[in-house]
Amino acid sequence: MKYTMAxxxxxxxxxxxxxxxxxxLALLCFPQIVLAQGATTSSIPVxxxxxxxxxxxxxxxxxxxxxxxxxxxxxxxNLTYGIGNTDADTYYYxxxxxxxxxxxxxxxxxxxxxxxxxxxxxxxxxxGLQLGVEYHQxxxxxxxxxxxxxxxxxxxxKGVLYWKPxxxxxxxxxxxxxxYSKTHYLFxxxxxxxxxxNEVGVHTRIIPGDGLLEFNLxxxxxxxxxxxxxxxxxxxxxxxxxxxxxxxxxxxxxAWLAITYDFYQYLSADNRDSMPIKFYGGVSTPxxxxxxxxxxxxxxxxxxxxxxxxxxxxxxxxxxxASRLKIGxxxxxxxxxxxxxxxxxxxxxxxxxxxxxxxxxxxxGQTGVQLVSYVGxxxxxxxxxxxxxxxxxxxxxxxxSFSYKLSKDFIASASYRFMMDTTPFSxxxxxxxxxxxxxxxxxxxxxxKHEIYIALQYLF
Numbered sequence: 001m002k003y004t005m006a007x008x009x010x011x012x013x014x015x016x017x018x019x020x021x022x023x024x025l026a027l028l029c030f031p032q033i034v035l036a037q038g039a040t041t042s043s044i045p046v047x048x049x050x051x052x053x054x055x056x057x058x059x060x061x062x063x064x065x066x067x068x069x070x071x072x073x074x075x076x077x078n079l080t081y082g083i084g085n086t087d088a089d090t091y092y093y094x095x096x097x098x099x100x101x102x103x104x105x106x107x108x109x110x111x112x113x114x115x116x117x118x119x120x121x122x123x124x125x126x127x128g129l130q131l132g133v134e135y136h137q138x139x140x141x142x143x144x145x146x147x148x149x150x151x152x153x154x155x156x157x158k159g160v161l162y163w164k165p166x167x168x169x170x171x172x173x174x175x176x177x178x179x180y181s182k183t184h185y186l187f188x189x190x191x192x193x194x195x196x197x198n199e200v201g202v203h204t205r206i207i208p209g210d211g212l213l214e215f216n217l218x219x220x221x222x223x224x225x226x227x228x229x230x231x232x233x234x235x236x237x238x239x240x241x242x243x244x245x246x247x248x249x250x251x252x253x254x255a256w257l258a259i260t261y262d263f264y265q266y267l268s269a270d271n272r273d274s275m276p277i278k279f280y281g282g283v284s285t286p287x288x289x290x291x292x293x294x295x296x297x298x299x300x301x302x303x304x305x306x307x308x309x310x311x312x313x314x315x316x317x318x319x320x321x322a323s324r325l326k327i328g329x330x331x332x333x334x335x336x337x338x339x340x341x342x343x344x345x346x347x348x349x350x351x352x353x354x355x356x357x358x359x360x361x362x363x364x365g366q367t368g369v370q371l372v373s374y375v376g377x378x379x380x381x382x383x384x385x386x387x388x389x390x391x392x393x394x395x396x397x398x399x400x401s402f403s404y405k406l407s408k409d410f411i412a413s414a415s416y417r418f419m420m421d422t423t424p425f426s427x428x429x430x431x432x433x434x435x436x437x438x439x440x441x442x443x444x445x446x447x448x449k450h451e452i453y454i455a456l457q458y459l460f
Contacts, residue, residue, distance in 0.1 A: 047218035047242035047258070049203050052160040052174045053109060053128045055116045057362055058405045059459060067108035067460050068411075074101045074453030079138050080148050080183040096447065097148060099140035103453075107132040118162060118172075126162040131155075136181075150192050152181035167211075172203040195226040216244045233380065234339050235267040253285035256296075264305075264337040272379060274305025274337050278312060292318045300335060306342030306376050308335055327353040341391070342376030360405040370395040377427075384425050391425035391445075409459050417451040 055061050059068075079099035111128035114121035133155040140148050156178045164170040176199040181192055201220035207213070222238040244258035258280040266272040282296025294316050301309040316330030329351050338344040350368030357363060374391040383389055401415040426444045 047203060047216040047244045049118060049172050049205075050160075050174050050176075050201060050218075050220070052158050052176060053111065053115065053130045056411075057356060058360070058403055058411055061111070061113075061116045063111065063113035065108065065110055065460075067106065068457045069106045069460075070104070070455055070457040072101075072103040072105070072453050072455040074103075074451065075099070076101050076138070077450040078447060079140055097140050097142045099138040099148065101453070102137045102139070103134060105132065105134035115160075115162070121162065121164065124164050126164075128158075128160050130158040132157075138183075148183050152183075152192055152194075153179075154181050155179050168207045170205050173201075174203075175200050193226070193228060193231070195224060195231070197225075198223045212248045214246045214248070216242075216246075218242045232268045233266070234269075236272075236339075237265045237267065238337070239263040239265075250285070253283065255283045257281045258296075258298075262337070272305075272342075274307050274343065275303040276300055276305075276307045276335070276337070276343075277303055280312065280314075282314075287317075290320045292320070294318070302343075305337075306379070307337075308343065308345060308375070310335060310345070323356055325353070325355050327351075338374055340377060340380060340382075341374035341389075342379045344372055344374050346370055346372040362403045363401075365398075365400040367398040368396075370397070382427050385428050388425065391423060393421050393423040393425075393445075396420045411457045411459065413453075413455045413457070415451075415453045415455075418449070420448045422446050 059066075075098070077098045078096045079101070080097050081095065107130065109128060109130035111130075112123070112126045114123055115126045115128045118126070134153070136152040136154070138149055138152075140146060156176070158174070158176050160172065160174040162170065162172050178197045179194070180197070181194045183192055199220060199222045201218060203216065203218040206215045206217075208215075218241070220238075220240040222240070223236075224238075225235050226232065240260065240262050242258065242260045244256055246254045246256040248254050260278045260280075261275070262277075263275050264273060278298060278300035280296050280298035282294070284292070284294045286292050294314070296314045298312045299310070300312050301307065310333075312334055314330075314332045314334070316328050318326060318328035320326045330349075332348045333346070335343055335345040348368060348370045350366055352366035353364070355363040370393075372393050372395065374393075376389055377383065377391055378389040384391070396419070398416070398418040400417075401413060403411055403413040405411050423444075423446055428443070
């Protein structure tokens with residue numbers, strides 16, 4: 001969500017900044033989560049191997065060094081929110097600031113030949129390293145001095161190791177470090193928010209006897225650290241543990257039971273820690289010919305902290321036509337820890353598809369609606385204008401991309417992303433220094449966002 005504050009540094013005292021931190025964090029976390037739910041994502045919640053180094057369907061994986069350099073030119077209708085100028089007599093109402101956007105990125109990876117076969121590889125050891133960097137230069141002309149045109153630098157470093165001493169036992173170890181840099185949504189100036197998210201984990205699969213039974217265990221630790229002192233309230237460590245047991249029946253069916261335990265620990269915020277535990281059961285099976293069903297459900301509750309006790313569902317139906325088309329429809333109901341409240345509860349409906357039109361063309365897309373409630377926004381000191389502490393949003397999203405391999409060394413692509421959030425929740429800032437001149441601000445976090453990019457990648 002884009003909770004935004006159209007305020008200058010002088011408008012909010014330094015001591016109160018932490019109260020509004022979570023309202024900016026939602027934009028940084030949520031759109032990536034919604035739009036990153038790829039068309040091949042399984043509805044089985046735990047435990048499964050982590051996809052660390054991805055393979056582009058248009059690029060044949062090879063042993064050793066491989067990489068790409070890309071240039072992206074596009075338009076973002078909502079680069080950030082702000083006043084739009086620095087006139088002292090202007091009322092401090094927020095408005096979207098559009099911008100042209102130019103990105104340069106580079107990626108290089110070193111992998112063994114069978115890495116993307118993962119646990120089906122014949123060799124006992126498979127490993128990979130991947131490094132990526134990005135330079136982003138926006139060009140907005142709404143503010144008087146181009147306050148949001150500072151360049152941003154992001155990057156990642158990934159490593160993964162698969163060890164399969166036998167067909168009955170295998171282990172995956174991984175490390176993923178990302179550094180993000182985006183516009184700061186709290187203040188009207190050239191401040192850019194930067195933070196690091198690091199994950200380290202292990203996944204183990206045990207397949208005893210004749211292979212009808214399998215057991216999966218995983219542990220993941222995620223660390224989120226903001227580089228700006230004003231955002232320390234959001235620094236946290238997340239420990240995630242999952243266990244799943246499965247039984248294979250018929251040629252391609254799997255029945256499973258699973259349990260997850262999570263511990264969210266905030267490093268500098270009191271009374272924010274939480275420990276939800278969730279129990280699942282389900283089945284993954286073909287229904288008819290190329291039609292498949294993944295269905296799971298269960299119950300979750302909080303051991304400590306402000307967490308609900310509620311039912312859980314994850315389900316999708318997939319249709320696959322050889323290698324030409326895969327489409328599906330899915331639904332999920334879940335809850336999780338939230339940076340802007342005690343927890344969030346969501347219902348997600350989505351339609352997704354992947355169409356390799358030829359060996360040179362790939363079309364991907366998804367669309368859907370999400371209903372999400374942020375319960376307990378007073379955890380960061382925010383209430384609605386009517387005194388409510390629960391914010392309920394309706395989000396519509398669409399994500400389309402088309403890629404064409406021009407030659408052995410070049411790929412051209414185009415993408416479009418749309419996101420619309422509507423919510424009756426709004427909050428008020430009452431501590432303006434001159435209320436008779438600048439009225440208290442009612443911040444409506446609803447928004448509509450468009451992103452359009454064309455790109456050219458060189459492969460090596």
